[in-house]
Amino acid sequence: MVTPNPNSEQQVIIERNHEAKIVRRVVMIFLLIFTFTSVGVVYGAYSYIKGSLEPLNPESESTIAVSIPIGSSSTAIARILEENELIKDARIFKFYVKFKNESGFQAGEYALSQSMNLQEIIDILKTGKVIREVKFRLTIPEGLSIPKFAKDVASKTDYTEEEILEKLHDAEYLLSLIEKYEVLDDGILHPNIISPLEGYLHPLTYDFYVENPTIEDIIEKMLVKTDQIYAMYKPTLEEKGLSFHDVLTLASIIERESRLEDDRYKVSSVFHNRIKIGMALQSDVTIMYVDDSIGTIPTFEDTLIDSPYNTYKYPGIPVGPIANPSITAIDAAINPFDMEDLFFYARPNGEVLYSETYAEHLKVKETYEHEWHELDNEE
Numbered sequence: 001m002v003t004p005n006p007n008s009e010q011q012v013i014i015e016r017n018h019e020a021k022i023v024r025r026v027v028m029i030f031l032l033i034f035t036f037t038s039v040g041v042v043y044g045a046y047s048y049i050k051g052s053l054e055p056l057n058p059e060s061e062s063t064i065a066v067s068i069p070i071g072s073s074s075t076a077i078a079r080i081l082e083e084n085e086l087i088k089d090a091r092i093f094k095f096y097v098k099f100k101n102e103s104g105f106q107a108g109e110y111a112l113s114q115s116m117n118l119q120e121i122i123d124i125l126k127t128g129k130v131i132r133e134v135k136f137r138l139t140i141p142e143g144l145s146i147p148k149f150a151k152d153v154a155s156k157t158d159y160t161e162e163e164i165l166e167k168l169h170d171a172e173y174l175l176s177l178i179e180k181y182e183v184l185d186d187g188i189l190h191p192n193i194i195s196p197l198e199g200y201l202h203p204l205t206y207d208f209y210v211e212n213p214t215i216e217d218i219i220e221k222m223l224v225k226t227d228q229i230y231a232m233y234k235p236t237l238e239e240k241g242l243s244f245h246d247v248l249t250l251a252s253i254i255e256r257e258s259r260l261e262d263d264r265y266k267v268s269s270v271f272h273n274r275i276k277i278g279m280a281l282q283s284d285v286t287i288m289y290v291d292d293s294i295g296t297i298p299t300f301e302d303t304l305i306d307s308p309y310n311t312y313k314y315p316g317i318p319v320g321p322i323a324n325p326s327i328t329a330i331d332a333a334i335n336p337f338d339m340e341d342l343f344f345y346a347r348p349n350g351e352v353l354y355s356e357t358y359a360e361h362l363k364v365k366e367t368y369e370h371e372w373h374e375l376d377n378e379e
Contacts, residue, residue, distance in 0.1 A: 049092060051088060052087065052088040052089045052092035052093075052118070053092070053096065053117060053118045053119070054117050054118075055114060055115050055116055055117050056085065056086065056087070056088060056114040057114035057115060058115055059115065060113055060114040060115040061113075061115070062113065062114075063111040063112060063113050064084050064085070064086060064111070064112055064113065064114070065109060065110070065111060066080060066081070066084050066086065066109070066110045066111075066112050067080075067108075067109050067110075067224075068080065068105065068106070068107050068108060068109075068110065068125065069107055069204070069206070069221075069224065069225050069228070070107040070204055070205050070206070070207070071107070071204060071225075071327070072105065072107065072228065073232065074093070074094055074097045074098075074102075074105070075090075075094060075232055076228045076231070076232065077093075077105060077125065078090035078091075078093040078094050078097075079228070079231060081093060081112075081121065084112075085114065086112050086113075086114060086116070086121060087118060087121070092118075093118065096118055096122075097122065100122075102122055102126070104126050105122075105125045105126060106125060106126065106127070106128030107128075107207070108128055108134075108207065109207075109209060110124060110125065110129075112124065133209070134207045134208070134209065135208060135209055135210050135211045136207075136208040136210065136211055136212070136213060137205060137206070137207055137208070138153070138156060138157075138205070138206045138208065138213075138218065139204075139205040139206075140152065140153075140201070140202075140203045140204060140205075140206070140222070140324070141203055142203040142255060142324070142325070142326040142329075143203070143252075143255045143256055143323045143324065143325070143326070144203065144323060144324055145195070145198065145289060145322060145323045145324075146165070146168060146194075146195035146197065146198045146201075146324075147161075147165070147195075147292075149164075149201060149324065150164040150165045150168070153218065157212070157213075157218075158212060159215055163215065164215055167215045167216070167219065168195065168196070168197055168219070169195070169196065171189075173216075174188065174189065174196050174197075177197075177219075177220070177223065180220075181223050181224075181226075181227050182227055182230065182231070183200065183223070183226050183227045183229075183230040183244065184200065184223070185245075187245050188200070188245075188320075190319060190320070192308045192319045192320075193319055193320040194289075194290075194309070194320070195320075197219070197223075198252075198320055198321045198322065198323070198324070199245075199248040199249065199251075199252050199320065199321025199322075199323065199324055199325065200222075200223060200226050200248065200321075200324070201219065201222040201223070201226070201324045202222050202225040202226045202229065202324060202327075203324050203325075203326060204222070204225060206218070206221050206222065206225075208221070229327065229330065230244050233247075233330070233334060236334060237334070240334070242334065245320070246317045247330060247333045247334055248321045248325060248330065248333075249317050249318055249319075249320055249321045249322075250268070250271060250317055250333040251321070251325035251326075251329040251330040251332065251333040252321035252322045252323040252324070252325045252329070253271070253281070253283050253285060253286060253311075253318075253322060254267050254268050254271070254325065254329045254332055254333055255323055255325040255326060255329040256285040256322065256323055257283060257285055257344075257346060258346065258352055259350045260350065260352075261328050263352045264328055264329050264332040265332045265335070265336055265337040266336075266337050266339060266341070266344070266352065266354060267332070267344055267352065268332040268333055268335075268336035268337070269336040269337045269338065269339040269341065270339070270341050270342060270343065270344050270354065271283075271336075272336045273339070273340070273341065273342055274342060275315075275316060275317070278315055279315065279342065280311055280312060280313075280314070280315040280316075281311035281315070281316075281317075282303075282311055282312050283311045284297075284298050285322060286309050286310060286311040286312075286318055286322055287302055287303060287305050287307070287309070287310050287311075287312065289309055289322035289323075290305055290307045290309050290310060291305060295376055296372050296375060296376055297369070297372050297373065297376065309322065339354070340356050341354040341355060341356050342355070342356060342357075342358075343355040343356075343357075343358065343360070343361035343364075345361065345364045345365055345368065347368050347371060348371050348372060348375050349371075353368075
């Protein structure tokens, strides 16, 4: 029998109490550090947000000219303001606008200052008090190809179609644009592309503050808008692994094939379904782009045209856009409806009919094809 040593037991108890105190101290220190760190993070976030709402430079007496294009979203406006160093963080601007339910921003040229806080800038953008009077306004319809665009601009300005087309195909000028705008790259100079900037001149109404803007002014005003659209969709494009050039190309076909908003998303679905299974798009408007003498109903011989734009002969997305698509067509190309159809048939009245099988499509075509022949005879 071993007799316990009272001194030994007492020593163990003392050591255990000491360890417990150490553990409690460590826990207390950890909690204090965590609490102060959390408070620091919260305070830091609060300070950053508060600073983002205040003027960047309260002492500034100068103004910065800012152009807000027609149709600009709050995201686009936030980016413009941040790029011009009028706000600290575009994200804070977007959150603030959403939180305050601010809307009704007006397009135009503004004189803003770093001495203005976020709310003051918002109030000015809502009033539409621009710093310069609009001298010339140019409205570009949706779906125009470059030749028709040149004709349209020539009819509204002092420039000839030839002058406009020459500038749009000037290699040196195109290279300077590629350097200037993120949305453009060397792909637009592909030798098989008919018009390098086809699809990139966004259709919209543009205001100019001189009576006779240059051809370059007109082109670059439109490219600024396309650049903004690209920036808006860039995260989605990267997530889906899509090329914006391909999106513009598909959107331009969708634009020409459909009139109504819903139909654009449905037609996009048909095209996406075909692309997934390696089936040719077989879009009439693509061969009409190559040969504008083709009537409303292409012949079998027309579908044999040897061109990288011919979606009867070559599967997949063509080499480039065939027109300048609307924002709706661009969105439809990126976000098609979820449908199973592989065919669609557009009637002259704008109605579009969809079919899952070729047999169903043939029945629709036989029912309504006479309408196109009658339309051709009237013309």
